[in-house]
Amino acid sequence: MSSPGPDPRLSLRDNDLSSRDMGPVVRAASLRGLPALVDALGGDSAALLARFGVTREAVSSDDAVIGVRSAGLLLETAAAELGRPDLGLLLAERQDAGVLGPLAVAIENARTLGEALASASRFLFVHSPALSIAQVADPEEVRGVLAVRYGAAVDGAAEPLPLPPQAADLGLGLLHRIILLLHGGPYGLRSAHLAHPPLVPVTRYTDFFGSDVRFERPAAVLRLPAALTAAPVAGGDRLLRTLALDYLESHFAEPGQTVAGRVRGALARSLGSAPPQVADVARLLRLHPRTLQRHLAAEGTTFEAVLDEVRRDAAHRLITTTDLPFAQVTAMLGLAAQSGLTRAVRRWFGTTPTRLRAGRRGS
Known part of the structure; x- marks a missing residue:
């Protein structure tokens, strides 16, 4: 594959999460764990990353960013060449909120899961302005259930566009893992929805999410008990959360807000x-x-x-x-x-x- 042109690594400064050369970007940390996973599956991570102009140093950094399109193509290519269509789920199993950088501090030190989700929704643009998390009405219209929707935010559209399948599996899988870790165990997930068809036997998805998984739906969502938003997050530090929110507010004002x-x-x-x-x-x-x-x-x-x-x-x-x-x-x-x-x-x-x-x- 030919060189992608501009160096895909950028310094992440205030509001520096887009590039006229690359288009929308995402923190390179979103691929954290991928090099080791590729090598463990018998691939050559250095060669794979190099084809997309990504280095191990960028993936390990809390500051580097890469193009969203490049990140999605890299995941799809790795899944195809390694013969592991569940690559997105495998990578999600290796990650936690730490890949979100300073946003992780605000999430992990929230008082309640509702606060954590609100922080993720409000500040996900710090991780990537091309992604969105939002609490929405339950698509199944079941009383006492709300949905947390994950997808690609495009030009402020009300409904996010579907992500490439591996990126969708990774993103929704990581969101599920973060809620699981904050709650300290199973949180009563009613079902998970994905926009694409199953990439592997459905049991792989149900084992990962611990619930029913439905495919080819309008959006990727986790359907949660609405009362879960009031559930406390153990071990949170209010001072750390305040400092994290203060930092995010002062350093990452959303463009145009x-x-x-x-x-x-x-x-x-x-x-x-x-x-x-x-x-x-x-x-x-x-x-x-x-x-x-x-x-x-x-x-x-x-x-x-x-x-x-x-x-x-x-x-x-x-x-x-x-x-x-x-x-x-x-x-x-x-x-x-x-x-x-x-x-x-x-x-x-x-x-x-x-x-x-x-x-x-x-x-």
Whole structure:
């Protein structure tokens, strides 16, 4: 294969996660474990990596990035030449959250699995702006179940495009492994969905995920018990998490994101953990509180309005997709009393929390 042209390794600096020469990029650490795996399967990892302009040093680095397309082609080529169509799953078994760099610190030190998933969703662009994780409604429409969707984010599209099969197996497999490790064991996975047909006997997938696996679906998702978002993460350090989030916020502002969007993300992560204050969010965003308020005013909104939107969205998700007691929902929204939840739900949705939940059950 001819040389890919530009050196695919780049220094990962603030927002330096795209290249006009390569297109979208991903941290080279996403391939961590691949060289050893290829060699263990009888291949020549040095020669394989060289064909795609990737070095072992790049894969071991926390700073290097490579083209998303090159990474996908490398996985597909390795799987075909080694005769291991389950290569993506094999590599996922060798990885953990550490491949995500600074994002791993925020995830592993979250208070709850919900916080960890929110951090992954908010900051996955630090790993690659071409990838996305999002909590979405259950595609099977089962009450008390939510789906975590993984895919390729393209130009802000609402629905991610399918990834190459090996990349999809690796990404969804790694997401499953991270949740498993954070939870300390099986977490009640209902089923996993993949967009491609099975690459190996289905039992290989069911053994890996420990649940039913369904193929040729619209998107790659893990279907989880909605109540799992409240499950605690053992061993987390709040100070480390705060420092990690502070670092991510200050060093990796998402390209094109508004100040309101950054405030919304900060509030969504901290909702229910402490009274939401302008000064605290401003400090996280490295802005003076008055400067933050001026930016929000220029965007046609206020801190209070953004907070209300965040609470509204969280309330709808918690009420319609979980069976959590309303007192717990109240606390998770950072409201002082359950009567405040009732008033807010009436204002947002024109009904009561009980009727909103019942309406979802009857739909």
